[in-house]
Amino acid sequence: MPLQAPLPSEYTERSDAELRDRISVAKEKLGRRVCILGHHYQQDEVIEFADYTGDSLKLSQRAAEQRDAEYIVFCGVHFMAESADILTAPEQQVVLPDLSAGCSMADMAHIDQLEGVWPLLVEQVGAPLTPITYVNSSAAVKAFVGRHGGACCTSSNAKLVLEWALQGATPGRPGTGRKVLFVPDQHLGRNTAYALGWPLEQMAVFDPHQYNGGLSAERCARTQIFLWKGHCSVHQLFKVEQIETLRRQPEPWRIIVHPECTWEVCQQADEVGSTEYIIRTVTAAPPGTCWAVGTELHLVNRLAQQNRDKRVRSLAGMQCLCSTMYRIDLKHLCWALENLAAGRVVNRIAVDAETRHWARVALDRMLALVPAQPVSAR
Ligand code: SF4
Known part of the structure; x- marks a missing residue:
């Protein structure tokens, strides 16, 4: 992960109120030349300045539509800024306000590991193998x-993409059709495949730190879906015991979780879906209903504020927040915007042409399966 140099004291020693004023001035000075994107998991004080909020892919697509915007300031994490750079025009420059805002899940699948394990796995599986990567991965992995x-x-859209990748394969009938290596989130891969009818026995965790993923040749032969051993450090904090505790309470809690949670948690939940699905479902629910949400805390708190006619809480009793995204704060946003307003581009995230081309191929194959959805504008 790149290192962020410490900020000057004119940012670190200022109050939030002063930083807010300075951000507003810089943003106004830049006008339509800048577009600020705020991921759903971002803290409120940063979201306040976002032109658009949404998930990573939708934000990148929206950024690409803003042809006047020379600068895209992505208040998210590193792989999201890379995706924005891949999807926007070459003259648009993407800035990540804090370079140390990475993603622990994306970091669990390094391109060198993938390139190292691929040839032997292809040899062992005994069938055509298609790699699928969750967008929460580096540009280099997407390009691979x-x-x-x-x-x-x-x-x-993981269901649609996985179905496409498993062409000719039938659940419960080993040895038919294509096989899949799903990178980097084992939980999204497992939950999606299971929802499509694939039994757990036809999936295997592929540990990149072990020879051939820790799998024997025989296990490879009878596995249809290889699940890279990666996970989200936030969503793995949700546990079955938390659901059981809520089920014992008098309120009729509805449990809704993100598919980055473990298979066991997803099986016990009432609903499983993406961030956008969670927002839509809770927002559309009748007044008076009770929702325990298994996803990042800033999003849950915002949902609770926006749905005061319902009870909305985090599924966990602890602070499940994305600590890397949290590194983007008012200080870093102010520093990035004031530099842009002064004509200096700091923390530019630029993907090289070759990587950009192949990553775009992987993204376009997905987009061909799933038309783009609108994002929420503020
Ligand atoms: S919530 Fe998890 S997957 Fe999302 S950016 Fe944070 S660490 Fe990565």
Whole structure:
């Protein structure tokens, strides 16, 4: 992960109120030349300045539509800024206000690991193998997937993409059709495949730290879906015991969780869906209903504020927040915008042309399966 140099004291020693004023001035000075994107998991004080909020892919698509915007300031994490750079025009420059805002899940699948394990796995599986990567991965991993005939997916469209990748394969009938290596989130891969009817026995966790993923040749032969051993450090904090505790309470809690949660948690939940699905479902629910939500805390708190006619709480009793995204704060946003307003581009995220091309291929294969959805504008 790139290192962020410490900010000057003119940012670190200022009050939030002063930083807010300075951000407003810089934003006004830049006008339509800047577009600020705020991911759903971002803290409220940053979201306040976002032109658009949404999930990573939709924000990148919206950024690409803002042809006047020379600068895209992505208040998210590193892989999201890379995706924005891939999807926007070459003259649009993408800025990540804090370079240390990475994603622990994306970091669990390094391109060197993937390139290292791929040839042997292809040899062992005994069938055509398609790589699928969750968009929560580096541009280099996306490019690898594009080069090898695969596609990206999001938590909203993972079912469609996985079905496409498993052409000719039938659940419960080993040895038919194509096989899949799903990177980097084992939980999204497992939950999606299971929802499509694939039994757990036809899936295997592929541990990139072990020879051939820790799998024997025989296990490879009878596995249809290889699940890269990666996870989200936030969503793995949700546990079955938390659901059981809520089920014992007098209120009729509805449990809704993100598919990055474990299979066991998803099986016990009432509903499983992407961030956008969670927002839509809770917002459309009747007044008086009670919702325990298994996803990032800033989003849950915002949902609770926007749905005061319902009870909305985090499924966990602890602070399940994305600590890396939290690194983007008023200080870093102010620093990035004031530099842009002064004509200096700081923390530019630029993907090289070759990587950009193949990553775009993987993204376009996904987009061909799923038309783009609108994002919420503020
Ligand atoms: S919530 Fe999890 S998957 Fe999303 S950016 Fe944070 S660490 Fe990565």
